[in-house]
């Protein structure tokens with residue numbers, strides 16, 4: 001058996017390492033053991049190197065399909081065996097045994113030297129149901145863990161976090177605190193720069209050692225940043241492949257409850273034509289084709305920064321008008337290593353609540369930049385702070401609470417939409433130039449029919465007309 005063989009090899013190697021130390025004098029041995037023990041405590045690489053035992057590690061959940069009925073699980077493997085699996089069963093049927101469990105074969109691909117990447121997709125799951133699973137192969141299974149499938153309900157919470165990039169152990173402790181305080185979190189969003197050097201496998205090891213104990217239970221949906229846009233990011237994370245051709249997984253979207261969430265690779269958002277047109281066209285169709293009540297975006301570079309960084313102009317010129325046209329509500333970003341929330345903005349001008357887009361810069365790691373320019377669009381700013389944002393959706397109400405690493409509230413924001421906002425919509429398309437339209441509210445348009453048009457038969461089926469009220 002492959003697993004048994006690996007264990008025998010491990011024992012031989014360990015014996016060879018330990019043997020020379022027996023020749024040390026007792027005092028030397030005591031000092032060595034003390035150093036070795038301290039090293040294992042301080043260095044999570046040593047403490048958590050499952051790769052040395054042949055066990056699967058860096059187990060992470062995400063979604064590549066419907067969150068309500070599917071679950072995607074990825075992990076790292078150091079085994080040279082060809083086949084690995086996910087075994088899973090309903091938590092109600094689990095009695096400390098996987099006898100009778102369902103099994104899905106993983107797709108195994110090269111990750112980097114000495115390691116493979118495994119991906120298993122579970123489908124036809126029951127909504128809002130807990131499952132127990134393990135990954136690996138005979139003789140080398142991971143510890144059992146659980147996940148709960150998504151809900152169709154419009155009341156749920158998720159966590160948003162900005163850049164990690166430094167201080168992985170502290171970040172991991174903060175994650176544990178977050179899930180302990182918010183046990184009903186449905187998923188996490190992470191806005192890029194997960195590591196500082198995306199080519200450095202040691203950094204990824206530190207990141208996943210911190211992330212996996214939490215995100216092997218709830219899905220993590222990341223955006224890529226400027227530091228981690230490397231093959232390891234794209235090989236490791238399994239993301240929805242519903243983005244534009246040539247940019248799959250870099251641009252993707254998914255629905256949860258009454259939210260539509262689109263995730264963008266902002267490194268590509270200065271792309272030259274024809275890619276620029278392709279990306280914009282995809283985003284426009286993706287957002288406008290969604291009838292979800294809340295439309296959220298996540299990417300890395302902030303269009304409205306704390307400190308002007310040379311990127312914001314491009315976003316304000318080329319992308320923000322599209323976001324506003326499509327009725328985006330909230331944009332989650334990072335990169336500037338501060339926490340900042342803007343006032344609602346439209347055309348670069350501060351608006352009343354609900355009449356502009358709110359931009360949230362997150363920073364969850366331990367790399368800090370000072371604040372800077374005192375822009376009038378800044379509603380709240382915190383520097384020198386590791387923080388996370390708990391977002392709660394309750395029907396037509398969006399609530400964001402920002403907390404520092406100790407769990408203390410540092411900022412909050414609530415936005416409510418008129419409840420009939422999403423009560424119905426109709427899709428109509430003019431057969432020829434029959435109307436003028438104007439965006440007057442987040443996601444809502446007023447259409448003025450041209451004088452010469454008398455009958456609605458000139459419309460058929462692609463332009464959305466939202467039924468709204470409470471508009472002056």
Ligand SMILES: [Fe+2]
Pocket residue numbers: 163193225226227300334335336
């Ligand atoms: Fe960055």
